[in-house]
Amino acid sequence: MQEQEILDLLENGRSETVEWLPGRAPVEEIATTMAAMANARGGTLVLGVTVRTNKPGGIDDPEAMSDRxxxxxxxxxPPLIIPLPDxxxxxxxxxxxIQxxxxxxxxxxxxxxxxxxxGEKNEPLAPLHMRRLLFERGDVSFESLPVRGARKEDLDWDQVVMYTSKLTGMGGISPELVLIKRGCLVRQEGKLYxxxxxMLLFGRDPQQFLRGSEITAARFAGKEMGDVFLRQDINGPLPQQIRRVETFLIDSMRKGVQLSGNMARSEEFEYPLQAVRELVVNAVAHRDYSIQGDGIRLYLFSDRLEITSPGGLPGPVTVDNIVDERFSRxxxxxxxxxxxxFIERLGYGVDRVLALVNEHRLPRPVFTETAGGFRVSLYNRPEAAEDAPAEPQLFGGVFRGQPINRRQEYALDFLINQKNPRITNKDLQELCPDVHSETLRRDFADLVSRGILVKMGEKRGSYYVLKRHP
Incomplete structure (x- = not known):
């Protein structure tokens, strides 16, 4: 640090991250302040201040102070490992x-x-804060604790057997023993729990025992949360949640549409799907499950995608070192x-996400620590340069101020841009050949319920027309 930085600290006063002591401060007082800072957000401890005036007073013997x-x-x-004092x-x-x-x-x-x-004081850690900090920093593992009130039968053993049967190097070991080795079962008083x-990985109903372990996914029409949105609450064991989130993303992310010379349709998601998958899996794998008042939130806005996880960044990981540091709670x-x-999604880490968004010419993701968790924000493509070919879109994921998915965009494109007076289930099936007919029926029903389309006729003879906008 430089002289002016010290003077600025003294001028601004003590705070959660700034404290000072006199030049002959005892070892215990130095240790107490350093430990308190280490259990909070870190900080700077300045030695050699005249406490009465808060002015530089100096240190008589710098070498002796270094020893203290x-x-x-x-x-x-445990002993605190920190950089050498300046x-x-x-x-x-x-x-x-001391930093x-x-x-x-x-x-x-x-x-x-x-x-x-x-604030500017060293205070005892409250029991709840202490417990949270132990979980966050890995001194105590929440995931290894037995689930209160749960039995072995509360796991889906069909899924367990399916998982264990595909493991290599585990031949002849029972599924129960595999789960014990993986930390998913624990033996207490002769019984397995x-x-x-x-429970999170294989439970029949994990949310019954671990409230807040779900994902809330939503698409909003504008840049902020509003009254008009599409929402899906995604429950179940974690692998199922990941797959269902992927389906939600495929259905809800906007696509740029281009027609080639042979009239073939080519599309590109507004965000690279591999990058979003990586972020979703990381959120599911690394969030703090001891926080049961909130779940993971995945929100799509017109200009960005946000994934918010309960709990701060684990262990030594910070926003500044998140690209290089690795730690899992x-x-x-x-x-x-x-x-x-899911190893391909866990193995690359944040650096893989950065490479993908850079490859797609998107802005760098923004990582933010919130009051109760961690958020990553992906922003969609900025305005194309004047000399770059524009990528035409259908409706940009919004019609008449309401969010719509890509299949619904195709239906409205068929009616409006292609000037067809009506559309049937068969027409939309031809536009979306890989989508199940029941999914398309629900898409039509949703558009009807929101007053965008009107259904005409019954059963096989039914079709849909655009409802006139007042």
């Missing part, structure tokens, strides 16, 4: 600055006391999802 700082770091349990000359006196990085990997104590920073990881869940074939 080292002794303080070693007095913390020795800075400020106003003709020698001072010292405690945020996102430390453990929960730290001094003489058995666990503290954190609350599902862990939180086991849910190692059992990660392992099983990898066994199931």
């Amino acid at each position: 700082v080292l002794a303080a770091a070693l007095a913390i349990q 020795v800075i000359k400020v106003k003709d006196v020698v001072m010292m600055a 405690v990085p945020r996102g430390m990997p453990h929960v730290y104590a001094v003489d058995g006391r666990y503290l954190t920073r609350v 599902p862990t939180n990881a086991g 849910n190692t059992a869940i990660v392992q099983v999802l990898s066994d199931m074939g």
